[in-house]
Amino acid sequence: MQPHGYSVGQSVELIVGRYDGNLPRGAYTVLRLLPNDGMDREYRVRNQRDGHERVVRESQLRPGPVSPFG
Template identity: 40%
Template sequence: MERALKHKFPVGSTVYFTASNISRPAATGTYEVMRQLPSDGDDCQYRIKSSTEAFERVAKESQLAMS
C-alpha cells in the first residue's frame, strides 16, 4: 500500500531555498511558498517565488528549510 506524502510547508510560508548543484542554476535565498505541488517520487514539491525575481520556481522539499 502506497502512503501519501504530507507537505511540510504551507502556502504563504517563507522558506530558505538551497539550489542543487545538479539542476540548472538558481538563486539561493528566501522565497515564499506559492503552491503545493504533487510529490515527485519520495519528495514533495512546491512552487516558490522570490521577491527579487519576476518568475516562480519549482523546488523539492529537500531543498527547502523554514526561514
C-alpha cells in the same frame, strides 16, 4: 503519501546544490503545494527578490525568515 512540510504563504530558503545550475539563492514564498507520488514533495515558489517562480522539491528547501507579507 506524507503531507507537505511547508504551507502556502510560508517563507522558505532555497538550498542550491551542485547540479542546480545558477538558481538564485535566498528567500522564497510558497505559492502552491503540488501533487506528487514520490517521496520528495514539490512546491511552486516565488523568489522574494526578483519575483521569478519555479518548481522545487522539499529536499531543496529549509525554513526561512518570517515572510514580510504575512
